[in-house]
Amino acid sequence: MIIALHYSKLRPVLNFSCLQQCVRTVTVSAATEKLQQTELKSFLHFMPGGSLHNINSTELTHKLYDIYGPIVRIDSMFSKDAIVLLYDAESAGIILRNENNMPIRISFKSLSYYRQKYKKSENDRTDRPTGLVSDHGELWKSFRSAVNPVLLQPKTIRLYSSALEEVATDMVERLRSLRDENNRIRGQFDQEMNLWSLESIGVVALGNRLNCFDSNLQDDSPVKRLIECVHQMFVLSNELDLKPSIWTYVSTPLFRKTMKMYEEQENLTKYFIKKALDDIKMNKSKSDDEKPVLEKLLDINEEYAYIMASDMLVAGVDTTSNTMSATLYLMAINQDKQQKLREEVMSKNGKRSYLRACIKEAMRILPVVSGNMRRTTKEYNILGYHIPENVDIAFAHQHLSMMEKYYPRPTEFIPERWLTNKSDPLYYGNAHPFANSPFGFGVRSCIGRRIAELEVETFLSKIVENFQVEWSGSSPRVEQTSINYFKGPFNFIFKDL
Numbered sequence: 001m002i003i004a005l006h007y008s009k010l011r012p013v014l015n016f017s018c019l020q021q022c023v024r025t026v027t028v029s030a031a032t033e034k035l036q037q038t039e040l041k042s043f044l045h046f047m048p049g050g051s052l053h054n055i056n057s058t059e060l061t062h063k064l065y066d067i068y069g070p071i072v073r074i075d076s077m078f079s080k081d082a083i084v085l086l087y088d089a090e091s092a093g094i095i096l097r098n099e100n101n102m103p104i105r106i107s108f109k110s111l112s113y114y115r116q117k118y119k120k121s122e123n124d125r126t127d128r129p130t131g132l133v134s135d136h137g138e139l140w141k142s143f144r145s146a147v148n149p150v151l152l153q154p155k156t157i158r159l160y161s162s163a164l165e166e167v168a169t170d171m172v173e174r175l176r177s178l179r180d181e182n183n184r185i186r187g188q189f190d191q192e193m194n195l196w197s198l199e200s201i202g203v204v205a206l207g208n209r210l211n212c213f214d215s216n217l218q219d220d221s222p223v224k225r226l227i228e229c230v231h232q233m234f235v236l237s238n239e240l241d242l243k244p245s246i247w248t249y250v251s252t253p254l255f256r257k258t259m260k261m262y263e264e265q266e267n268l269t270k271y272f273i274k275k276a277l278d279d280i281k282m283n284k285s286k287s288d289d290e291k292p293v294l295e296k297l298l299d300i301n302e303e304y305a306y307i308m309a310s311d312m313l314v315a316g317v318d319t320t321s322n323t324m325s326a327t328l329y330l331m332a333i334n335q336d337k338q339q340k341l342r343e344e345v346m347s348k349n350g351k352r353s354y355l356r357a358c359i360k361e362a363m364r365i366l367p368v369v370s371g372n373m374r375r376t377t378k379e380y381n382i383l384g385y386h387i388p389e390n391v392d393i394a395f396a397h398q399h400l401s402m403m404e405k406y407y408p409r410p411t412e413f414i415p416e417r418w419l420t421n422k423s424d425p426l427y428y429g430n431a432h433p434f435a436n437s438p439f440g441f442g443v444r445s446c447i448g449r450r451i452a453e454l455e456v457e458t459f460l461s462k463i464v465e466n467f468q469v470e471w472s473g474s475s476p477r478v479e480q481t482s483i484n485y486f487k488g489p490f491n492f493i494f495k496d497l
């Protein structure tokens with residue numbers, strides 16, 4: 001069923017209740033008059049008794065597709081702008097390609113508010129950068145152009161291989177020591193993966209070890225507090241930015257809690273950056289090539305250097321750790337693939353093609369980011385509907401990646417699909433290029449992609465070299481907030497080889 005909503009040139013206002021039966025349009029002036037009523041009607045769907053009450057985000061995405069088809073609009077509710085969900089790779093490609101000059105992605109609205117308004121005093125200039133996630137337009141473009149060469153060039157990133165290998169080796173030893181008599185990891189596995197990802201991004205961003213593996217780390221230590229803040233950031237921003245909320249009108253307790261958390265996170269990253277700067281001043285630093293991102297950027301632009309290093313310690317923790325957990329799980333329940341990977345790793349012939357294919361396949365089945373967004377800067381005609389400018393479009397990549405029409409046998413973990421040739425029906429190239437997009441698209445795609453890939457490749461190789469990873473017991477749960485959290489039960493078994 002394709003009819004889901006209608007954008008006429010007159011900017012219709014629709015609510016869920018009328019979507020199934022008919023398409024209703026009202027003019028701009030009527031839309032304004034009816035706005036409040038529409039907001040309330042939409043809101044009711046999320047209230048107890050409503051069709052969408054207590055539904056988790058993954059179920060919501062599937063349900064909306066099943067009911068309404070490949071294009072669905074959720075009307076504005078209180079402070080939330082209307083959003084169009086798109087489940088069609090071709091249409092996603094049209095918009096993403098057209099919005100690739102200075103793309104706008106409105107995400108983490110509360111974080112942008114904190115950086116651009118909340119923490120600024122009246123005298124602060126508004127033309128100062130606040131970060132890649134929160135800035136747009138020329139401010140974003142200048143920042144991004146300056147940091148791209150440092151963060152995205154594969155040959156520059158490969159220089160961090162040995163530092164990341166050292167972290168991976170230490171983490172393998174830590175996992176070994178954390179096992180009980182049944183080779184299960186004692187304690188919280190997700191927390192362990194966070195410690196690994198923070199330590200890894202720390203060596204790349206700051207050049208020094210943050211000592212995340214210190215066995216005496218207290219819960220109130222800066223490392224553990226930062227991990228908690230990053231987690232809270234994704235959870236709370238999901239509540240404030242994606243669910244109906246009135247924080248842009250009234251300072252709610254949740255809003256105040258979130259602002260406090262952003263402040264703590266900012267102070268914690270400042271603490272780590274200061275320590276790194278002390279090391280740099282004492283010339284403890286590395287050769288030019290191996291210099292951490294902070295030091296390389298200091299030579300270019302001091303302001304960018306601090307902001308980027310700080311954002312790396314935030315954006316590079318839960319994203320990479322949950323990708324790692326999901327990949328390990330899929331390797332554990334697919335022993336034949338794990339063995340094949342082990343043979344590639346142990347052969348030491350420098351080839352990493354199967355390793356990369358395993359990670360790509362894991363990110364297709366269990367991606368950490370469920371979709372991507374753009375705010376339109378022009379009008380589009382998509383699937384027979386008119387989409388005006390200034391509308392948020394969410395591309396449901398996670399859903400698309402699991403469609404049979406794009407990826408045959410979609411629920412099966414088949415890394416070979418990324419390596420096989422054109423004549424094979426499984427060949428990934430047969431899928432639409434915009435069906436799977438774990439790191440986003442174009443000039444606004446993930447700036448940490450190369451680093452994240454190198455981290456996961458390095459650690460996964462070390463693990464299969466050292467352990468036979470198995471899984472015993474019930475399947476894990478995946479919980480969606482702003483990102484997908486790979487939740488327990490963590491039934492991993494790490495057997496020595």
Ligand code: HEM
Pocket residue numbers: 105132133144201311312313315316317319320323368369371372373437438439440441442443444445446447448449451452
């Ligand atoms: C497996 C790990 C990761 C995944 C799956 C991931 C995914 C994404 C996605 C989907 C976007 C949005 C792209 C778009 O709008 O087209 C993004 C943006 C971003 N990511 Fe990542 N990310 C990961 C790791 C990292 C790491 C390690 C860093 C640290 C350097 C990072 C920093 C960022 C930043 C700063 C942005 C905003 C870029 C901009 O707007 O210019 N990410 N990421």
